[in-house]
Amino acid sequence: MTYVRRRLIACLALLAAALAPLTAGAHSAEVAGVKIGHAWAPPAKGDGTAVYMPxxxxxxxxxxxxxxxTPIAQRVRLRETDDxxxxxxxxxxxxxxxxxxLAEWRLHLWLxxxxxxxxxxxxFPLTVTFEPGGSVELEIYVEASPGH
Known part of the structure; x- marks a missing residue:
């Protein structure tokens, strides 16, 4: 399977999760009409890692x-990488x-x-803030790939 095809399938899966009705899962949330699907981060050793979510x-x-x-990092920023x-x-x-x-190949959160x-x-916990709307705490799952 090509890299582009794998990424397209992953993106479609993430979008489907965002559009699906959210249940009471701790790593999915809603705040003031903003819905967040399965939030996850890859395993990491060292100084930083990304967090992905629809x-x-x-x-x-x-x-x-x-x-x-998040209490596990000094700061969290919105990051995009290109080449x-x-x-x-x-x-x-x-x-x-x-x-x-928020995905590896586009804008994502960087810890x-x-x-x-x-x-x-x-x-680990991660709090995200929307304006207008407010804040919500997510439970981020550490996984080698999305979906557990």
Whole structure:
């Protein structure tokens, strides 16, 4: 299977999770009409790692993801990489009704200054904040690939 095809299948799976009705799973959440699907991070040793998740703004107006934090890292930033170059952003605008996947090949959350290694099977809290809307704490699953 080609790299592009694998990524397309992964993206479609993430978008399906965002659009599916959310149940009471700790790693899926909703805050003020913004739905977040399965949130996960790959295992990591060292200073940083990414966090991926599908998001759907189910409101009538745009909202922005403006911040995120976790006790396991010094800071969390929105990051996109292209040909090995990282670009960081202060926020992510979410248009009404348009699903967005925070994913490896596009914009995602980056945890800088991890205070511990992350092994498959671990979990950790991550708080995300939307304006307008508020904050919600997610439980991030550490997995080699999405879906457990």
């Amino acid at each position: 998001i759907l703004n189910d409101r009538d107006e745009a909202v922005s993801l403006v911040s995120a934090s 090995g170059e990282a670009t960081f952003y202060s926020s992510l605008r979410l248009a009404p009704g348009q699903p967005v996947s 800088d200054g991890l205070n511990r290694d992350l092994e498959a099977g671990d979990k």
